[in-house]
Amino acid sequence: MPTGTNVSRRFGRFGRFGRFGFGRIEWLFFFSREGSYKPFVFFRIAIGCLVLIHFITVMDDIGLLFGPNGILPSEITELYVDPLVLTRTKLISLLHLNAATFNWLFNSAYILFACCIIAGLFTRFSALVMLLLNVALVKSNVFFTYGVDFFTSMSLFYLIFFPSNTRFSVDGRLFKKAEPSPDQYLFYQRCLQLHLCLAYAFSGLNKLLGFNWRNGEAIWKSINLPYANMDFHIGVDWLAGYPLLLTILGWGIVILELMYPVILFKKARKPWLYAVIAMHLGIALIINLYFFSAIMIIWNVAAFYDFDKKRFVIGKVFT
Numbered sequence: 001m002p003t004g005t006n007v008s009r010r011f012g013r014f015g016r017f018g019r020f021g022f023g024r025i026e027w028l029f030f031f032s033r034e035g036s037y038k039p040f041v042f043f044r045i046a047i048g049c050l051v052l053i054h055f056i057t058v059m060d061d062i063g064l065l066f067g068p069n070g071i072l073p074s075e076i077t078e079l080y081v082d083p084l085v086l087t088r089t090k091l092i093s094l095l096h097l098n099a100a101t102f103n104w105l106f107n108s109a110y111i112l113f114a115c116c117i118i119a120g121l122f123t124r125f126s127a128l129v130m131l132l133l134n135v136a137l138v139k140s141n142v143f144f145t146y147g148v149d150f151f152t153s154m155s156l157f158y159l160i161f162f163p164s165n166t167r168f169s170v171d172g173r174l175f176k177k178a179e180p181s182p183d184q185y186l187f188y189q190r191c192l193q194l195h196l197c198l199a200y201a202f203s204g205l206n207k208l209l210g211f212n213w214r215n216g217e218a219i220w221k222s223i224n225l226p227y228a229n230m231d232f233h234i235g236v237d238w239l240a241g242y243p244l245l246l247t248i249l250g251w252g253i254v255i256l257e258l259m260y261p262v263i264l265f266k267k268a269r270k271p272w273l274y275a276v277i278a279m280h281l282g283i284a285l286i287i288n289l290y291f292f293s294a295i296m297i298i299w300n301v302a303a304f305y306d307f308d309k310k311r312f313v314i315g316k317v318f319t
Contacts (some may be wrong), residue, residue, distance in 0.1 A: 035185030037167050038307035043192075044164035046298045047155045048118035051130065054148070054291045055110050063103055066140040068092060077141045086132070088140040109133060117159065120169020127159035148292040154195075155295065162188050192303040197261040200276075204258025213254050216246025228287045236286065253279065263304055273304050 058065065066088055068074040074089040081087060092102045110133050116126035134156060138149045163180040165171040207213040212221070223229060223236045239246055256275055263272040277297050284293035 035182050035187070035189050036308050037163070037179070037185060039189055039192075039302045039305070040162050040164040040166075040185070041168050042307070043155075043162065043298065043302040044120065044123065044159060045118055045168070046302070047152075047159065047295070048114055050291065050294055050298065051134075051152055051156075052111065052114040052118065054152070055107075055114065059107055062107065062137075063099065065144050066137055067099060067103070069099065070141065072141060072143060074140075077143070080142050081139050085139050086136050088136055091136060106133070106137075110137075120165040120171050123165035123169060123171055124160050127156050131156040131160065146289075146292065148289070148295050151292075151295045151299070155299075158188075158192065189303065192299065193264070196299060196303050197264070200257045200260035204254050204256070204260065207254045208258060213250045214247070216243060216248075216250040219246045219249045219253075223286050225287065231288055232285055234286055269304060273300060276300055 064070045068089045074087075078087065078089060088102070088106065091106075092099060095102065097105070109129070113126045113130045113133070116122055117130065131153060134149070134153050138145045138153065163184065166177075166179050207218070210218075212218040220239065223239070229236065256272075256279060260272070260276070262268045263276075277300060280293040280296045280300075284290045
């Protein structure tokens with residue numbers, strides 16, 4: 001496979017495209033620049049810490065939220081799950097364990113493999129086990145899950161394939177393997193970038209098709225949810241007197257998400273990245289969705305932050 005530098009030299013200019021103002025067309029070639037290990041090390045450690053902290057905060061209530069004898073009985077929650085999907089209730093039946101013993105084993109395994117991911121010990125295997133445990137947990141009660149649970153599963157899925165254990169990991173010390181090429185690093189980072197572009201663009205499109213984001217109603221409802229603004233008590237009541245400002249905020253979020261793919265361009269990348277991070281910080285502070293905001297910020301930083309300014313993340317046009 002030709003390296004990014006070779007591709008750049010071989011296909012750096014193309015007269016016909018130059019007439020249309022594109023100049024260099026490196027951005028048309030997926031492997032146009034070298035990638036780095038740094039985004040993946042950050043992604044592995046940050047996701048591992050987030051998953052561990054998130055689980056510890058709800059661990060004492062796992063039985064009530066996701067247990068067979070919880071707030072919602074398993075007879076009800078299992079109706080909304082595909083019979084082929086493995087849940088905690090099914091695991092208890094398969095292993096012939098009582099609920100207390102199973103909870104101890106499940107919690108211990110979850111914490112153990114989360115620590116393995118952070119340390120980079122048997123990273124891919126740990127991510128696979130964590131993915132299975134997380135799916136079993138989340139699917140045990142779909143009524144108590146939201147965005148962070150789905151992005152956690154997707155993060156663990158990516159960690160099975162991402163070369164995140166090549167540096168700053170126990171795996172890197174124990175198993176002396178050839179490090180992936182810069183092109184391979186770039187390919188995996190491209191996957192994360194494209195995933196985010198599609199996720200935000202379709203989220204923005206969904207908001208645009210409705211009316212309550214375009215008239216600011218969704219903003220007002222979000223900041224006045226029963227569980228919102230309970231920690232910092234930020235005064236937002238004054239917004240009721242400025243409906244135009246709510247409309248502007250609603251349209252701002254729609255445009256920010258719908259036009260998210262412009263983050264691929266050099267001049268728009270940094271302000272767009274900071275704007276998205278600011279949006280998620282606002283969600284954390286006002287709506288108190290801390291873990292959802294954190295995982296989205298981790299994804300955005302891993303995908304688009306320039307960890308090494310001497311090394312391009314995307315082609316000439318896009319950096």
